[in-house]
Amino acid sequence: MSRATGAVINLSALRHNLQRVRELAPRARIMAVVKANAYGHGIAQVASALSAADAFAVACLEEALEIRHAGLVHPIVLLEGVFNVAELEEAARNGCELVVHDARQLALLEDARIQHNLSVWLKINSGMHRLGFPPSQARDLWERLGNAHAVRNPVRLMTHLASADEISNPRTRLQLGTFAAAMAGIQAERSIANSAGILAWPDSHADWVRPGILLYGVSPFTGRNGAQEGLIPAMTMGTTLISVQRVSKGEAVGYGGAWVAPEDMHIGIAAIGYGDGYPRHAPNGTPVLVNGARAWLVGRVSMDMIAVDLRGLPHAQVGDAVVLWGPELPVEEIARAAGTIPYELLCGVTQRVKFSLVDESTTPARSMASAKG
Numbered sequence: 001m002s003r004a005t006g007a008v009i010n011l012s013a014l015r016h017n018l019q020r021v022r023e024l025a026p027r028a029r030i031m032a033v034v035k036a037n038a039y040g041h042g043i044a045q046v047a048s049a050l051s052a053a054d055a056f057a058v059a060c061l062e063e064a065l066e067i068r069h070a071g072l073v074h075p076i077v078l079l080e081g082v083f084n085v086a087e088l089e090e091a092a093r094n095g096c097e098l099v100v101h102d103a104r105q106l107a108l109l110e111d112a113r114i115q116h117n118l119s120v121w122l123k124i125n126s127g128m129h130r131l132g133f134p135p136s137q138a139r140d141l142w143e144r145l146g147n148a149h150a151v152r153n154p155v156r157l158m159t160h161l162a163s164a165d166e167i168s169n170p171r172t173r174l175q176l177g178t179f180a181a182a183m184a185g186i187q188a189e190r191s192i193a194n195s196a197g198i199l200a201w202p203d204s205h206a207d208w209v210r211p212g213i214l215l216y217g218v219s220p221f222t223g224r225n226g227a228q229e230g231l232i233p234a235m236t237m238g239t240t241l242i243s244v245q246r247v248s249k250g251e252a253v254g255y256g257g258a259w260v261a262p263e264d265m266h267i268g269i270a271a272i273g274y275g276d277g278y279p280r281h282a283p284n285g286t287p288v289l290v291n292g293a294r295a296w297l298v299g300r301v302s303m304d305m306i307a308v309d310l311r312g313l314p315h316a317q318v319g320d321a322v323v324l325w326g327p328e329l330p331v332e333e334i335a336r337a338a339g340t341i342p343y344e345l346l347c348g349v350t351q352r353v354k355f356s357l358v359d360e361s362t363t364p365a366r367s368m369a370s371a372k373g
Protein backbone atom coordinates (compact mmCIF):
# COMPACT_ATOMS: atom_id res chain seq x y z
CA MET A 1 0.00 0.00 0.00
CA SER A 2 1.33 3.44 -0.88
CA ARG A 3 1.37 6.60 1.21
CA ALA A 4 -2.23 7.67 1.65
CA THR A 5 -1.69 11.42 1.63
CA GLY A 6 -4.25 12.86 -0.74
CA ALA A 7 -6.57 15.69 -1.65
CA VAL A 8 -10.10 14.73 -2.63
CA ILE A 9 -11.81 17.32 -4.81
CA ASN A 10 -15.60 17.32 -4.63
CA LEU A 11 -16.93 18.34 -8.03
CA SER A 12 -20.52 18.64 -6.85
CA ALA A 13 -19.34 21.08 -4.17
CA LEU A 14 -17.76 23.24 -6.88
CA ARG A 15 -21.03 23.27 -8.82
CA HIS A 16 -22.99 24.06 -5.68
CA ASN A 17 -20.71 26.99 -4.89
CA LEU A 18 -21.07 28.37 -8.42
CA GLN A 19 -24.83 28.19 -8.01
CA ARG A 20 -24.48 29.99 -4.68
CA VAL A 21 -22.62 32.82 -6.45
CA ARG A 22 -25.50 33.03 -8.95
CA GLU A 23 -27.93 33.46 -6.04
CA LEU A 24 -25.75 36.11 -4.44
CA ALA A 25 -25.24 38.11 -7.64
CA PRO A 26 -28.29 37.22 -9.74
CA ARG A 27 -27.90 40.01 -12.29
CA ALA A 28 -24.20 39.54 -12.97
CA ARG A 29 -22.38 37.15 -15.24
CA ILE A 30 -19.70 35.01 -13.62
CA MET A 31 -16.03 34.95 -14.49
CA ALA A 32 -14.81 31.95 -12.46
CA VAL A 33 -11.29 32.61 -11.19
CA VAL A 34 -9.20 29.45 -11.63
CA LYS A 35 -5.68 30.90 -11.48
CA ALA A 36 -2.89 29.13 -9.56
CA ASN A 37 -4.09 25.69 -10.65
CA ALA A 38 -7.61 26.58 -9.50
CA TYR A 39 -6.36 27.59 -6.05
CA GLY A 40 -4.54 24.27 -5.85
CA HIS A 41 -7.56 22.14 -6.79
CA GLY A 42 -6.50 21.22 -10.35
CA ILE A 43 -7.36 23.66 -13.13
CA ALA A 44 -8.57 21.29 -15.88
CA GLN A 45 -10.88 19.33 -13.60
CA VAL A 46 -12.20 22.41 -11.83
CA ALA A 47 -12.86 24.33 -15.04
CA SER A 48 -14.71 21.32 -16.46
CA ALA A 49 -16.82 21.06 -13.30
CA LEU A 50 -17.55 24.80 -13.53
CA SER A 51 -18.56 24.73 -17.19
CA ALA A 52 -21.78 26.56 -16.22
CA ALA A 53 -19.67 29.69 -15.59
CA ASP A 54 -19.88 32.42 -18.23
CA ALA A 55 -16.11 32.82 -18.48
CA PHE A 56 -12.89 31.88 -16.71
CA ALA A 57 -10.17 34.15 -15.37
CA VAL A 58 -6.52 33.19 -14.94
CA ALA A 59 -3.24 34.98 -14.24
CA CYS A 60 -1.35 33.94 -17.37
CA LEU A 61 -1.52 32.40 -20.81
CA GLU A 62 -0.14 29.02 -19.70
CA GLU A 63 -3.10 28.63 -17.37
CA ALA A 64 -5.52 29.60 -20.14
CA LEU A 65 -4.03 26.95 -22.43
CA GLU A 66 -4.65 24.27 -19.81
CA ILE A 67 -8.32 25.18 -19.90
CA ARG A 68 -8.34 25.04 -23.72
CA HIS A 69 -6.61 21.66 -23.64
CA ALA A 70 -9.41 20.42 -21.40
CA GLY A 71 -11.69 21.15 -24.35
CA LEU A 72 -13.51 24.16 -22.93
CA VAL A 73 -14.48 26.98 -25.29
CA HIS A 74 -15.46 29.66 -22.75
CA PRO A 75 -13.95 33.13 -22.88
CA ILE A 76 -10.81 33.20 -20.73
CA VAL A 77 -9.64 36.48 -19.23
CA LEU A 78 -5.90 36.95 -18.64
CA LEU A 79 -5.96 39.05 -15.46
CA GLU A 80 -2.42 40.36 -15.98
CA GLY A 81 -2.74 40.64 -19.74
CA VAL A 82 0.14 39.66 -22.00
CA PHE A 83 3.81 40.47 -21.79
CA ASN A 84 4.98 40.47 -25.43
CA VAL A 85 3.87 40.18 -29.05
CA ALA A 86 4.28 36.41 -29.23
CA GLU A 87 1.97 36.01 -26.25
CA LEU A 88 -0.47 38.49 -27.68
CA GLU A 89 -0.72 36.42 -30.85
CA GLU A 90 -1.07 33.13 -29.04
CA ALA A 91 -3.69 34.61 -26.72
CA ALA A 92 -5.62 35.85 -29.74
CA ARG A 93 -5.43 32.45 -31.47
CA ASN A 94 -6.79 30.83 -28.32
CA GLY A 95 -9.69 33.17 -27.79
CA CYS A 96 -8.35 34.83 -24.66
CA GLU A 97 -9.53 38.22 -23.44
CA LEU A 98 -6.81 40.58 -22.25
CA VAL A 99 -6.62 42.90 -19.33
CA VAL A 100 -4.74 46.05 -20.33
CA HIS A 101 -3.21 47.61 -17.26
CA ASP A 102 -0.24 49.65 -18.45
CA ALA A 103 1.14 51.74 -21.30
CA ARG A 104 3.33 48.93 -22.61
CA GLN A 105 0.33 46.67 -23.13
CA LEU A 106 -1.60 49.51 -24.73
CA ALA A 107 1.27 50.02 -27.21
CA LEU A 108 1.42 46.27 -27.94
CA LEU A 109 -2.24 46.32 -28.87
CA GLU A 110 -2.04 49.49 -30.92
CA ASP A 111 0.88 48.05 -32.90
CA ALA A 112 -0.57 44.57 -33.26
CA ARG A 113 -1.03 43.36 -36.82
CA ILE A 114 -3.40 40.53 -36.10
CA GLN A 115 -6.57 39.55 -37.83
CA HIS A 116 -8.39 38.64 -34.66
CA ASN A 117 -10.82 40.85 -32.90
CA LEU A 118 -9.44 40.82 -29.39
CA SER A 119 -11.73 41.43 -26.44
CA VAL A 120 -9.98 43.56 -23.87
CA TRP A 121 -10.61 44.86 -20.37
CA LEU A 122 -9.22 48.26 -19.46
CA LYS A 123 -7.99 48.05 -15.90
CA ILE A 124 -8.49 51.12 -13.74
CA ASN A 125 -6.62 51.63 -10.49
CA SER A 126 -9.42 52.81 -8.19
CA GLY A 127 -7.28 52.73 -5.07
CA MET A 128 -5.57 49.37 -4.67
CA HIS A 129 -2.40 50.71 -6.32
CA ARG A 130 -1.32 47.40 -7.74
CA LEU A 131 -2.29 47.33 -11.41
CA GLY A 132 -4.20 49.73 -13.63
CA PHE A 133 -4.38 53.21 -15.07
CA PRO A 134 -5.35 56.35 -13.13
CA PRO A 135 -9.12 56.98 -13.16
CA SER A 136 -8.57 60.35 -14.82
CA GLN A 137 -7.27 58.59 -17.95
CA ALA A 138 -10.16 56.12 -18.24
CA ARG A 139 -12.14 58.01 -20.86
CA ASP A 140 -9.19 58.75 -23.19
CA LEU A 141 -7.73 55.28 -22.94
CA TRP A 142 -11.09 53.67 -23.51
CA GLU A 143 -11.41 55.57 -26.77
CA ARG A 144 -7.81 54.88 -27.78
CA LEU A 145 -8.20 51.17 -27.17
CA GLY A 146 -11.48 51.15 -29.01
CA ASN A 147 -9.72 52.61 -32.03
CA ALA A 148 -6.93 50.03 -31.99
CA HIS A 149 -7.14 47.83 -35.05
CA ALA A 150 -6.86 44.53 -33.16
CA VAL A 151 -9.47 45.38 -30.55
CA ARG A 152 -13.15 44.47 -30.55
CA ASN A 153 -15.61 47.10 -29.34
CA PRO A 154 -16.87 48.01 -26.90
CA VAL A 155 -13.89 47.79 -24.59
CA ARG A 156 -14.92 46.75 -21.08
CA LEU A 157 -13.63 48.10 -17.77
CA MET A 158 -12.33 46.42 -14.67
CA THR A 159 -11.08 47.39 -11.26
CA HIS A 160 -10.10 45.42 -8.16
CA LEU A 161 -11.04 45.96 -4.51
CA ALA A 162 -8.25 45.99 -1.95
CA SER A 163 -10.19 45.67 1.30
CA ALA A 164 -13.60 44.23 0.48
CA ASP A 165 -13.06 41.50 3.08
CA GLU A 166 -13.11 44.15 5.82
CA ILE A 167 -16.79 44.93 6.01
CA SER A 168 -16.42 48.21 7.91
CA ASN A 169 -13.39 49.49 5.99
CA PRO A 170 -14.36 52.78 4.24
CA ARG A 171 -11.80 52.14 1.50
CA THR A 172 -14.24 49.98 -0.50
CA ARG A 173 -16.87 52.73 -0.63
CA LEU A 174 -14.16 55.14 -1.83
CA GLN A 175 -12.98 52.72 -4.51
CA LEU A 176 -16.54 52.21 -5.76
CA GLY A 177 -17.03 55.98 -5.96
CA THR A 178 -13.72 56.50 -7.75
CA PHE A 179 -14.51 53.82 -10.30
CA ALA A 180 -18.04 55.14 -10.89
CA ALA A 181 -16.62 58.62 -11.52
CA ALA A 182 -14.04 57.22 -13.94
CA MET A 183 -16.86 55.51 -15.85
CA ALA A 184 -18.79 58.76 -16.41
CA GLY A 185 -19.65 59.02 -20.09
CA ILE A 186 -18.52 55.48 -20.87
CA GLN A 187 -21.09 52.94 -22.03
CA ALA A 188 -19.44 49.59 -21.38
CA GLU A 189 -19.62 46.49 -19.24
CA ARG A 190 -17.85 46.64 -15.89
CA SER A 191 -16.34 44.17 -13.47
CA ILE A 192 -15.41 44.98 -9.87
CA ALA A 193 -16.28 42.27 -7.34
CA ASN A 194 -14.07 39.50 -6.03
CA SER A 195 -15.53 36.97 -3.53
CA ALA A 196 -15.70 39.45 -0.66
CA GLY A 197 -17.36 42.01 -2.92
CA ILE A 198 -19.95 39.44 -3.99
CA LEU A 199 -20.82 38.67 -0.37
CA ALA A 200 -20.55 42.05 1.30
CA TRP A 201 -20.85 44.76 -1.36
CA PRO A 202 -23.90 44.34 -3.62
CA ASP A 203 -23.06 47.71 -5.20
CA SER A 204 -19.92 46.12 -6.59
CA HIS A 205 -21.66 43.34 -8.55
CA ALA A 206 -21.90 45.33 -11.82
CA ASP A 207 -22.00 43.29 -15.05
CA TRP A 208 -19.44 40.61 -14.24
CA VAL A 209 -18.38 39.18 -10.87
CA ARG A 210 -15.03 37.44 -10.37
CA PRO A 211 -15.36 34.84 -7.62
CA GLY A 212 -12.29 32.87 -6.64
CA ILE A 213 -12.17 31.56 -3.09
CA LEU A 214 -15.98 31.28 -2.84
CA LEU A 215 -16.01 28.67 -5.59
CA TYR A 216 -13.76 26.46 -3.51
CA GLY A 217 -16.16 26.68 -0.58
CA VAL A 218 -14.12 29.03 1.57
CA SER A 219 -15.06 32.35 3.15
CA PRO A 220 -12.96 35.42 2.33
CA PHE A 221 -13.73 36.91 5.76
CA THR A 222 -11.51 36.42 8.78
CA GLY A 223 -13.38 34.61 11.54
CA ARG A 224 -15.96 33.01 9.26
CA ASN A 225 -16.05 29.80 7.26
CA GLY A 226 -17.54 28.53 4.03
CA ALA A 227 -20.52 26.77 5.60
CA GLN A 228 -21.57 30.08 7.16
CA GLU A 229 -21.72 31.57 3.65
CA GLY A 230 -23.79 28.64 2.34
CA LEU A 231 -20.81 27.03 0.62
CA ILE A 232 -19.37 23.51 0.59
CA PRO A 233 -15.58 23.17 0.88
CA ALA A 234 -14.36 21.47 -2.29
CA MET A 235 -11.08 20.04 -0.99
CA THR A 236 -10.55 17.45 1.71
CA MET A 237 -6.90 17.02 2.61
CA GLY A 238 -6.32 13.66 4.27
CA THR A 239 -3.88 10.95 5.19
CA THR A 240 -3.60 8.10 7.71
CA LEU A 241 -1.82 7.34 10.95
CA ILE A 242 1.35 5.42 10.13
CA SER A 243 2.46 4.92 13.72
CA VAL A 244 1.12 5.13 17.26
CA GLN A 245 3.74 5.77 19.94
CA ARG A 246 3.58 5.51 23.66
CA VAL A 247 5.50 8.36 25.27
CA SER A 248 6.27 8.86 28.93
CA LYS A 249 5.84 12.05 30.88
CA GLY A 250 8.77 14.37 30.13
CA GLU A 251 9.72 12.83 26.77
CA ALA A 252 10.14 15.29 23.92
CA VAL A 253 8.52 14.67 20.53
CA GLY A 254 9.84 15.56 17.10
CA TYR A 255 12.52 17.99 15.84
CA GLY A 256 14.02 20.21 18.46
CA GLY A 257 12.05 18.46 21.17
CA ALA A 258 9.67 21.38 20.88
CA TRP A 259 6.85 19.59 22.68
CA VAL A 260 7.20 17.56 25.85
CA ALA A 261 4.61 14.99 26.98
CA PRO A 262 2.88 16.31 30.12
CA GLU A 263 1.98 12.75 31.17
CA ASP A 264 2.28 9.15 29.97
CA MET A 265 0.18 9.04 26.82
CA HIS A 266 -0.15 8.00 23.18
CA ILE A 267 0.66 10.09 20.18
CA GLY A 268 -0.18 9.29 16.56
CA ILE A 269 2.13 9.98 13.64
CA ALA A 270 0.26 11.07 10.51
CA ALA A 271 1.82 10.96 7.04
CA ILE A 272 1.61 14.62 6.12
CA GLY A 273 4.03 17.50 6.47
CA TYR A 274 5.21 20.72 4.92
CA GLY A 275 6.45 18.66 1.94
CA ASP A 276 2.76 18.14 1.16
CA GLY A 277 1.77 21.73 1.84
CA TYR A 278 0.72 21.38 5.46
CA PRO A 279 1.87 24.65 7.09
CA ARG A 280 5.13 24.30 9.01
CA HIS A 281 4.07 27.11 11.32
CA ALA A 282 0.97 25.31 12.58
CA PRO A 283 1.43 25.42 16.37
CA ASN A 284 0.69 22.91 19.13
CA GLY A 285 -3.05 22.63 19.45
CA THR A 286 -3.89 23.03 15.75
CA PRO A 287 -6.92 20.76 15.25
CA VAL A 288 -6.75 17.53 13.23
CA LEU A 289 -9.50 14.94 12.72
CA VAL A 290 -8.68 11.31 13.50
CA ASN A 291 -11.53 9.02 12.48
CA GLY A 292 -13.73 12.10 12.41
CA ALA A 293 -12.95 13.15 16.00
CA ARG A 294 -10.89 16.15 16.99
CA ALA A 295 -7.34 15.70 18.10
CA TRP A 296 -4.48 18.20 18.32
CA LEU A 297 -1.14 18.68 16.65
CA VAL A 298 1.87 18.48 18.96
CA GLY A 299 5.51 19.32 18.24
CA ARG A 300 7.00 20.66 15.05
CA VAL A 301 5.60 19.88 11.64
CA SER A 302 8.21 17.83 9.72
CA MET A 303 8.54 17.52 5.96
CA ASP A 304 6.62 14.24 5.81
CA MET A 305 4.94 13.81 9.19
CA ILE A 306 3.12 15.41 12.07
CA ALA A 307 2.46 14.16 15.59
CA VAL A 308 -1.03 14.17 17.08
CA ASP A 309 -2.09 14.05 20.72
CA LEU A 310 -4.28 10.94 21.07
CA ARG A 311 -5.32 11.40 24.69
CA GLY A 312 -8.96 11.82 23.74
CA LEU A 313 -8.86 8.87 21.33
CA PRO A 314 -7.78 5.70 23.10
CA HIS A 315 -8.85 3.45 20.22
CA ALA A 316 -6.90 5.23 17.49
CA GLN A 317 -4.59 2.90 15.57
CA VAL A 318 -2.31 2.68 12.56
CA GLY A 319 -4.27 3.08 9.34
CA ASP A 320 -6.91 5.36 10.82
CA ALA A 321 -8.09 8.21 8.62
CA VAL A 322 -6.71 11.67 9.39
CA VAL A 323 -8.23 14.84 7.94
CA LEU A 324 -6.19 18.05 7.92
CA TRP A 325 -8.94 20.20 6.41
CA GLY A 326 -12.24 19.68 4.64
CA PRO A 327 -15.98 20.14 5.22
CA GLU A 328 -15.70 18.83 8.80
CA LEU A 329 -12.61 20.90 9.63
CA PRO A 330 -12.62 24.30 7.91
CA VAL A 331 -9.36 25.26 6.23
CA GLU A 332 -10.07 28.77 7.55
CA GLU A 333 -9.50 27.44 11.07
CA ILE A 334 -6.18 25.82 10.16
CA ALA A 335 -5.04 28.98 8.37
CA ARG A 336 -5.87 31.11 11.37
CA ALA A 337 -3.97 28.76 13.69
CA ALA A 338 -0.95 28.81 11.38
CA GLY A 339 -0.96 32.60 10.94
CA THR A 340 -1.84 32.52 7.26
CA ILE A 341 -4.88 32.68 4.97
CA PRO A 342 -6.81 29.78 3.45
CA TYR A 343 -5.77 30.91 -0.05
CA GLU A 344 -2.16 30.13 0.76
CA LEU A 345 -2.88 26.70 2.21
CA LEU A 346 -4.98 25.66 -0.78
CA CYS A 347 -2.48 26.96 -3.34
CA GLY A 348 0.37 25.37 -1.42
CA VAL A 349 -0.66 21.72 -1.78
CA THR A 350 2.36 20.11 -3.45
CA GLN A 351 2.92 17.73 -6.37
CA ARG A 352 3.45 14.78 -4.04
CA VAL A 353 -0.16 14.81 -2.87
CA LYS A 354 -2.39 12.40 -4.79
CA PHE A 355 -5.48 14.07 -6.16
CA SER A 356 -8.76 12.27 -6.63
CA LEU A 357 -12.18 13.44 -7.71
CA VAL A 358 -15.52 12.71 -6.16
CA ASP A 359 -18.85 13.61 -7.66
CA GLU A 360 -21.73 13.08 -5.30
CA SER A 361 -24.19 12.95 -8.17
CA THR A 362 -22.36 9.96 -9.71
CA THR A 363 -19.62 7.77 -8.23
CA PRO A 364 -17.34 7.54 -5.22
CA ALA A 365 -13.74 8.79 -5.41
CA ARG A 366 -11.76 7.96 -8.52
CA SER A 367 -8.19 8.83 -9.26
CA MET A 368 -7.21 11.84 -11.34
CA ALA A 369 -5.35 9.53 -13.75
CA SER A 370 -8.48 7.56 -14.59
CA ALA A 371 -10.47 10.78 -14.71
CA LYS A 372 -8.12 12.06 -17.42
CA GLY A 373 -8.13 8.83 -19.42
Ligand SMILES: *Cc1c(COP(=O)(O)O)cnc(C)c1O
Nearest residue numbers: 033079160194195210211212213
Ligand atom coordinates in the same frame (compact mmCIF):
# COMPACT_ATOMS: atom_id res chain seq x y z
C1 LIG B 1 -7.59 36.53 -7.66
C2 LIG B 1 -8.47 37.59 -8.18
C3 LIG B 1 -9.88 37.52 -7.97
C4 LIG B 1 -10.53 36.48 -7.08
O1 LIG B 1 -10.32 36.82 -5.73
P1 LIG B 1 -11.08 36.01 -4.56
O2 LIG B 1 -10.78 36.78 -3.33
O3 LIG B 1 -10.46 34.65 -4.53
O4 LIG B 1 -12.50 35.96 -4.93
C5 LIG B 1 -10.66 38.48 -8.59
N1 LIG B 1 -10.11 39.46 -9.35
C6 LIG B 1 -8.79 39.56 -9.54
C7 LIG B 1 -8.25 40.68 -10.37
C8 LIG B 1 -7.92 38.65 -8.95
O5 LIG B 1 -6.59 38.77 -9.13
